[in-house]
Amino acid sequence: MSEPLNRLLVIDDQPDLCEFIAEVAIHVGYEVRAVTDAAAFRRTFEEFRPTIIVLDLQMPEADGVELLRFLAEHGSRAHVLVASGMDSRILQTAEQVGRLRGLNMLGALRKPILLADLEARLRSVLSSEPQIEADEIERAIRAAQFVVHYQPKAVRKARGMWVIEGVEALTRWRHPDLGPVSPARFIPLAERYGLISRLTDYVLEAAFRQAREWDTLGLTLSTAINLSPQLINDLTFPDRVARLAADMGVDAHRIIFEITESAAMADPATSMDVLTRLRVKNFGLSIDDFGTGYSSLKQLYLMPFSELKIDNSFVLDLSDNDDARVMVETMVLLAHKLHLTVCAEGVETQAALDFLDDCGCDRAQGYLIGRPMPGEAIPECMRTWNAAQGDER
Ligand code: C2E
Numbered sequence: 073m074s075e076p077l078n079r080l081l082v083i084d085d086q087p088d089l090c091e092f093i094a095e096v097a098i099h100v101g102y103e104v105r106a107v108t109d110a111a112a113f114r115r116t117f118e119e120f121r122p123t124i125i126v127l128d129l130q131m132p133e134a135d136g137v138e139l140l141r142f143l144a145e146h147g148s149r150a151h152v153l154v155a156s157g158m159d160s161r162i163l164q165t166a167e168q169v170g171r172l173r174g175l176n177m178l179g180a181l182r183k184p185i186l187l188a189d190l191e192a193r194l195r196s197v198l199s200s201e202p203q204i205e206a207d208e209i210e211r212a213i214r215a216a217q218f219v220v221h222y223q224p225k226a227v228r229k230a231r232g233m234w235v236i237e238g239v240e241a242l243t244r245w246r247h248p249d250l251g252p253v254s255p256a257r258f259i260p261l262a263e264r265y266g267l268i269s270r271l272t273d274y275v276l277e278a279a280f281r282q283a284r285e286w287d288t289l290g291l292t293l294s295t296a297i298n299l300s301p302q303l304i305n306d307l308t309f310p311d312r313v314a315r316l317a318a319d320m321g322v323d324a325h326r327i328i329f330e331i332t333e334s335a336a337m338a339d340p341a342t343s344m345d346v347l348t349r350l351r352v353k354n355f356g357l358s359i360d361d362f363g364t365g366y367s368s369l370k371q372l373y374l375m376p377f378s379e380l381k382i383d384n385s386f387v388l389d390l391s392d393n394d395d396a397r398v399m400v401e402t403m404v405l406l407a408h409k410l411h412l413t414v415c416a417e418g419v420e421t422q423a424a425l426d427f428l429d430d431c432g433c434d435r436a437q438g439y440l441i442g443r444p445m446p447g448e449a450i451p452e453c454m455r456t457w458n459a460a461q462g463d464e465r
C-alpha cells in the first residue's frame with residue numbers, strides 16, 4: 073500500500089502547459105507524470121497506473137481520440153479530462169466517445185485552462201481511500217473473506233400478492249483492516265486486475281451450495297447472479313458454468329444471470345455467442361439496471377434476455393416524480409411486449425409496490441421485502457413475508 077493514492081498523468085505537446093497542469097496537481101495532492109508524446113504516454117500509463125488523466129485532444133503526431141481508444145482497450149478506470157482549444161462541440165463529442173467506450177470521463181477543459189477550474193476538477197476526484205492491490209483481492213479469495221449475501225425477490229402471484237420465490241446473490245467483502253468494502257469498489261478492481269473470473273467462480277460455487285442447502289429445507293428458490301460484462305467475452309464461460317451447476321446438482325432453470333450491458337462488450341459477435349449459449353443451456357438472462365447508461369434498447373432487442381430489471385433510480389423516484397412513473401409503466405409494457413418478465417429493484421415503500429402492482433410488474437426486489445442478508449436468514453424472511461401475503465409455506 074506504499075503507492076501514492078492519487079496519480080495524475082498529463083499529455084500535452086506544449087511543455088509549458090504540461091508544467092502548469094503538473095504544478096497545480098502537485099499542489100492539490102497528486103503524484104504527477106507529464107509527457108509530451110504518445111509513445112511516452114502509453115509507456116507511462118502502464119507503469120504508473122494513473123488515477124486521473126489529462127489528455128490534449130490535438131497533438132502533432134497523435135490525436136487524443138486515439139489515446140482514448142488505447143485507454144479503453146487497456147480497461148482504464150482512471151478519470152479522464154480532455155483538453156483542447158477547439159470549440160466546445162468537439163470537446164463534448166470527444167467526451168462522449170470516451171464514455172461510449174466505457175471510460176470514466178470527468179469532463180472537458182477549454183483552453184486557455186483556468187486555474188480555478190482545473191483545481192476544482194482535480195479536487196473533485198481526489199481520494200483519501202487507501203488503494204487496494206491485486207494481491208489483496210487474491211488473498212481475500214483464498215482466505216474466504218468474500219461472503220455472498222442474498223436479497224429476496226418477490227413474484228406477483230395475483231393482484232396485491234407478492235410471494236418470495238427467489239433471491240439475488242450480492243457479494244460482500246469484509247476486509248481485515250478496512251472493514252466492509254462495497255462491491256461498487258471491489259468489482260471494478262477485480263475486473264481491472266484480471267481477477268473477476270476467479271471471484272465469479274467463487275461466488276457461483278457459494279451460491280450453488282446455498283441453493284442446495286435451501287433445497288434440503290424444501291425451499292426451491294431461483295437465484296440471480298451478477299456477471300461482469302468481461303465474462304461475456306469469455307467463450308469458455310457457458311460450458312464452465314453449466315458443468316459447475318451439473319456437478320453441484322443445481323438446475324440451470326433456477327439460475328438467472330444479471331448483466332449490465334457495457335462498453336466492455338467490445339465484440340458483439342462474441343457476447344451474442346456467449347449469451348445465446350447460456351440461454352440454450354437453460355440459464356435465465358436479465359438485463360440489469362435497465363434505463364441507465366449502457367443498458368440500452370439496442371441491447372434489449374439484439375441479445376437473448378429473458379428478464380428486464382428496472383433500475384433502482386426510477387423506482388426510488390416513484391413517489392415524487394411523475395416522469396419516473398411514466399418510465400416504469402412504459403418499461404413494464406415494453407418488457408411484456410417483448411415477452412420478457414420484468415423485475416423492479418429498489419422497492420422501499422408499500423406505495424411503490426402498489427404502483428408496480430397496478431402496472432402488472434412481475435417481480436419486485438428492495439428493502440421493503442428484505443435487505444441483502446446471509447443465506448441462513450432467508451427461510452425466516454420468506455416465512456414472515458409470505459405469511460403476510462396469505463401464502464403460508
Ligand atoms: P445490482 O445488481 O443492481 O444490485 C442491486 C443493488 O441495489 C445492491 O447493492 C443492493 O443492495 C441495492 N438495493 C437493493 N434494494 C435496495 C433498495 O430498496 N434501496 C436501495 N437504495 N438500494 C437497494 P450492492 O449490494 O451494493 O451491489 C452493487 C452492485 O455491485 C450490484 O448492483 C452489482 O452490479 C454489483 N455486484 C454485487 N455483487 C456482485 C458479484 O458477485 N459479481 C458482480 N459482477 N457484480 C456484483
Ligand code: MG
Binds near residue numbers: 330
Ligand atoms: Mg443485479
Ligand code: MG
Binds near residue numbers: 360361383
Ligand atoms: Mg441493478
